[in-house]
Amino acid sequence: MGTPVGDGGGWAVPPPPAGSSDYTSSYSGANHTPMPPPSPGLGLNKSTFTYEELAAATGGFSQANVLGQGGFGFVHKGVLPNGKEVAVKSLKAGSGQGEREFQAEVEIISRVHHRHLVSLVGYCIANGQRMLVYEFVPNKTLEFHLHGKDQPTMEWATRLRIALGSAKGLAYLHEDCHPRIIHRDIKSANILLDSNCEAMVADFGLAKLSSDNYTHVSTRVMGTFGYLAPEYASSGKLTEKSDVFSFGVMLLELITGRRPVDPTSKFMEDSLVDWARPLLTRALEDGNYDEQLVDPRLENNFIPHEMARMVGCAAASIRHSARRRPRMSQIVRALAGNSSLEDLNEVSKTVQSSNIYSSNDGSSRSYDTGAYNADMIKFRKMVLTSQEFASSEYGATTDYGVNPSSSSSDSR
DSSP states (O other): OOOOOOOOTTSOOOOOOTTOSSTGGGTTOTTOOOOOOOOOOSSSSOSBOOHHHHHHHTTTTOGGGEEEEETTEEEEEEEOTTSOEEEEEEOOSOOOOOHHHHHHHHHHHHTOOOTTBOOEEEEEEETTEEEEEEEOOTTOBHHHHHHSTTOOOOOHHHHHHHHHHHHHHHHHHHHTSSSOOOOSOOOGGGEEEOTTOOEEEOOTTHHHHHOOOHHHHHHHHHTTGGGOOTTHHHHOOOOHHHHHHHHHHHHHHHHHOOOSBOTTOSSOSSBHHHHHHHHHHHHHHHOOOOTTTSOGGGTTOSOHHHHHHHHHHHHHHTOSSGGGSOOHHHHHHHHTTSSOGGGGGHHHHHHHHHTOEEOTTSOEEOOSHHHHHHHHHHHHHHHHHHHHHHHHHHOSOOSTTSOTTSOOOSOO
16 A cells, blocks of 8 residues: 555544644654654664654655554554564654653553564654554455354354464563563454454553543443453452453354344344353363364364364453463363363362352452353443443544455444
């Protein structure tokens, strides 16, 4: 995609910095906001960009270069002077963070490298404007390929490869990063695919980078209700085990081909999780993976023991109690066939013996189906009271890789 200079095409694109009369007049660098000294970048010889550089790269943030829109703002494709393609995410204003804090967080995430994580290559801070520059991933999102209109059926081998790759990326964030990183918004729209359909997890750490404002974060989270762990309704906090729950929902999408929440479906009266739980239990007991659970579009073209591994991982990941869910590294081993499904139950057995659930706010209580249902009632009330705001504020499109005119599977 080229980068002709544009006027933004009527989209709510970032305004030019104070002192610039328009996009094009600022390309020379005059009147731009001073930036920190360049630091070593990821193949770019820098990790900080001026507003003018990113405006030039994206054709003035033109509509032609819009890749998508999420809860945090617009994403534009750009081409740097050296020919490298990037995705520029413009964060919405209103963050409570100072510029030093934001820059420090970006520097941490810029050092995170894994083949299944989308690399952050740089950033821009200009007069309160904050932009993140990511490597460009060309093959859109898992959501697009799994739920997009008129898309060919995704083969089983591809589904398993995507599940394993994204699990490895998350395990790295949770267990190998220092400090650890909780994603907070795992969903199929945040799994990008490269030209070989290898999964790359996007937007990790973005919730913390964008804002420390509680209302902003919780409103955005409610926009992806179908993926959210039930304990959030009681604690208001998200942990690694919340990510595991969301990952389990994504596994259910890969297994069933269904959306996390689909009010038009004749199969699901409620969420995908509640609909699938008894089917997962039955399948693990009798080894029968029929079309009631498995995506009928696969036409039984899958390897049964591989399906058993994914079903087992999904069932363990969406357990009511956060403490009973496995770690992502355990899920990686199970999906890869390097451990038995029994290993996913080790934590569950330990917690079950005490029958205590420790919530994120430090309290302890028995956590059973009744407590889970009570939390889900709280969730639904939260969603209903914010529905009007959420639909107007976050109801456009998903993250980059999705054409702005395409439909989204988010319950936004």
